[in-house]
Amino acid sequence: MYLFRLALGSLANRRFTALLTVLAIALSVCLLLAVERVRSEARASFASTISGTDLIVGARSGSLNLLLYSVFRIGNATNNIRWESFQHFAEHPRVKWAIPISLGDSHRGYRVMGTSPAYFAHYHYGRGQPLRFSAGRAFATDPFEVVLGAEVAEALGYQLGERIVLAHGVASVSLVQHDDKPFSVVGILARTGTPVDRTLHISLAGMEALHVDWHNGVPARGAGRISAEQARQMKLQPKAITAFLLGLHSKAATFALQREINEYRGEPLLAILPGVALQELWSLMGTAEQALFVVSLCVVLTGLIGMLTAILTSLNERRREMAILRSVGARPWHVASLLVLEAFALTLAGVLLGLALLYLAIAASQGYVQSRYGLYLPLALPGAHEWALLGTILCAALLLSALPAWRAYRQSLADGLTIRL
Template identity: 55%
Template sequence: MKALLRLAWLSAWNRRFTLSLTVFSIALSAFMLLGVERIRTDVRQGFTSAVSGTDLIVGARTGSVQLLLYSVFRVGAATNNIRWQSVQDMAQMRGVAWIIPLSLGDSHRGFPVLGTSADYFTHFRYGERRALELAQGQPFDDLFDAVLGADVARQLGYALGDRIVLAHGSGGVLNVVEHDDKPFVVSGILAPTGTPVDRTVHISLQAMQALHVDWMSGMRLPGQDIDADAVRQMDLQPRNITAALVGLQSRAQVFSVQRQVNNYRSEPLMAVLPGVAMDELWRVIGAGEKSLLLMSILVAFVSLLGMVAVVLAGLNERRRELAVLRAVGARPAHVVALLALEGALTTLVGMVLGTLTLLAALVLLSPWLLNQFGLVVSAWAFTPLQLWLLLGLLVTGLLASLIPGWRAYRLSLVDGLSPPV
């Protein structure tokens, strides 16, 4: 074995330029194979952890996926609202620890506006139960304070103290009517989370009510323009909200509280488990992740074919070398083993190089990926599938190297010790 390793090393060093291209090709395939799997895993993890630590999502009766979409991902609209009295009744139910009210419907330059309470910044969790952090400023203190998500501030170029005007409706139609008589001041900017929070403008529930005191049925009441100073003197307790996130004192009480909410008699309500709704939604939109994995496998397959082609093309130049080995007593099995060992070592070196390059890239680029794309990547977290992919790449490289070995086995001493003429 020592002799074979030495021969393989010397032979590889003699063809170092050609083999370096092969190693680079395999490293690139390992980089893409593991990188796509890492991103695929992190995208799904980021999707399923858009909200964590929340035991139930409550809204008007509708589909569980629709409730999840508009309450967590700010996509679509609610079929109906929840009365504020119902929220107060839920807070008194046995087992309920906290409630985060959510009021949606307005927008700012295409970004959704969320009216909520101070409990949002206290109890809301995402990812591995991570709390929201303010990169700048503080949560809303004044009635017309707004806290911006990281993407809102970055894309629109806002800073603390800037004045913004919210618009009525989702902002997806032309001629949007703005609440220009009640401007807001940016009081805080949240740190990036990689969740829909980054694309949300947060205001208080009282501010959401203040925006609509002179509105009815989606239209401004004629002759009822109430400016910002006058609205501060009014009772701004909300009349209804869009949905609510509910946290329980114990996870064991989740089905009991869910049953209480679903059986609430004052109005039809629906409580869903976030994890169950996430799984339902991912079954619909998660087909793309398999396409990414298939693409990386095809890249690895093409790279291994390239390795086979390079070794086969070099066999004609090595016929003299192989003939000398046969002449000094090397058996055909030795020749096959030599080429197979070269292929395995080439594959292994390429895999190690590609893996180390990926780790370095993820460590260096993870802050940029979070800020630019909202993608939270875990550089050091290897999944079982990644390890199986590495093992599969190594085994496939070894099997691919047997093709040139079989070809070398067919070469014989009839070629002579001189190159063919």
């Protein structure tokens, strides 16, 4: 269409302003899409922090609290669960596997979790991915073996065979160290992008050994102390754990078992469905996420208004152009459509450049973001939602361009063929 050629020619004649306008739109589009992609990936990766687990069971408290300490290692349990309760449900005919979790110690700010070998076999994250070892193996019969999450190993520079001392409590500066019973690193897990990366895993026996000579929350002194060697000889059966994860034979039994656990007579327990609790937690954070989206929408609007300003400013100096066009037969609506086409061309160029910038940015930062934040940003084509956003931006641009188009229409009617200097 010849009008489009004219619009592009006129734009090329003002290429510096046009380029800046395109750049402003491109940056805002890139920002919006990046925010959208990070948002949806964050949501997806959040939802896939834990998978394959049908029920999380802890002492009766709030479901969010239980989710936070059992999966995200945030906060503390209000109460422990008796070992007998765990055993009762671990041997339940509907239960396929059970993973005990015992929390309470830490190492240089990272949480220590006591668990059983079942953890490495049955804990899944993402889309059903199992835990993998990047080095070494799971802890075995010796209680003083530890398996590190990927981030722990990387941040603290630990290798296999390293001997480390755990601290009592979860403050980052711990006063009481379990320095009489050092652990040796026997395995390092591959990166998962979940809280597993920030966890040190020891056996329940190890957890028990650390505290075998503790009474009322303080370590024994002098003769009461039990050395690591002595502890190895003892029967290290825990009396209590913090929580446990259950996998069932059939998902259909989930609600029935949940009710059964919640009504358990032995002690007050709470069973939650991880998916539901995750959703609940995400909706709490939704406000911040929405705010981010709104801010980036505003940035796009700013870009479009910048374009509008540039076009409106150009109108006066383009009266000559309009008059020439009128003299060679362009009608006022031709002049008006030239401006709409101009806005469309600028925005389209901005959107395309924005997409190019987005992919460039993703390609450049993909590895870093994945390793640092556990977010996998795919180099995929825009999805339906993103296309819809881009379409909306184009429509908004067309809508805004009605203003300069209308003014040019009026102007060219008034000026006619008169060329004003």
